[in-house]
Amino acid sequence: MAALMRHGGLMKRPPSGAFAPLHPLPFATKAEKKKGIDKKQPPKINASQQSLAAKGFLRPYDPYTPPNDVNTKLDTIFEKVLGATEGDTxxxxxxxxxxxxxxxAKEFDRAIPNSVLHSIQTLNDVRNFYQTPVDNVTPLDKMRNMDLPENLHVQYEYHxxxxxxxxxxxGQTAYxxxxxxxxxxxxxDKYKGFIERQEWPFTS
Known part of the structure; x- marks a missing residue:
């Protein structure tokens, strides 16, 4: 086949024997063009981080804290694998x-997930990924260790x-x-639900 169907778009096949990345052809809808969405450039790591931060709850990633010498370790890896340390490489x-x-992944015990791998195009993208801490604690659980105002009470185990x-x-409910x-x-398994039986005609 001259082209591959992948992720809903046509993918260019690289020449035989060459290591070339697959880039989707730009297909932008009219609504996306009105919003200024440019599909010629793949989303960067910063956009993925902002999207993850906006979700807030139930993040699928393991917690990660960058080491103090993260840049030194990355420079060593870059020099060994690519022979260059410039960020725009x-x-x-x-x-x-x-x-x-x-x-x-071996050095930091954290692999780049598949959902982000396509956006890693330069050494700066790799550096930004491993410099960014990941905290998977929900905002509600964070409040357990915070100094809350005296007039604020949080019931973590709700009724x-x-x-x-x-x-x-x-047994009469307000709803x-x-x-x-x-x-x-x-x-x-923690909370028991119930189904309210509807009667017709209503008696109350």
Whole structure:
């Protein structure tokens, strides 16, 4: 085949025997053009970090703290694998990119995830990735170790209403005729939900 279908776009096949990266052909919709989205340039590592920070909860990455000598270690790896330490050096050879990623993963005990790997094009991208700390603690859990104002109280183990166990108001809920469903796998065994039976005609 002259072209490969991948990630919803056409991919150029590199010449036989050459180590050349695959770049998607630019296909931008009208809505993306109005928003100023340029598909000719792949997203950079900074954009991925901003997107991850905006999500906040349940981050899929392991925590990571850059060592104090991270730049010295990176310079040693760059010099050994590519023979260069300039930040704007492009990583075009796929074999060298593989060796570089493997060396960094072994040195820092943190591999570049597949979702970010396509955006690593220069040595600056690698440096920015390993200089950026990753904290997977949710904002709610962070508040446990914070000095909160005296007039603020956080109930970390929240209470979920259930008519069989809450008898303060004879099992009557403030949200009448509404079910309490526990859909998350994490809390399904911890909190018990119930389905409010609808009757017709309504008696109250």
């Amino acid at each position: 492009n990583i075009l050879n796929l074999a060298q990119k593989f060796d570089l990623c493997m060396a960094c 979920r209403f259930h008519p069989e166990t809450d008898k303060l108001f004879k 009448n005729r509404e079910s309490t469903l526990v859909t998350g796998l994490k809390y399904k």
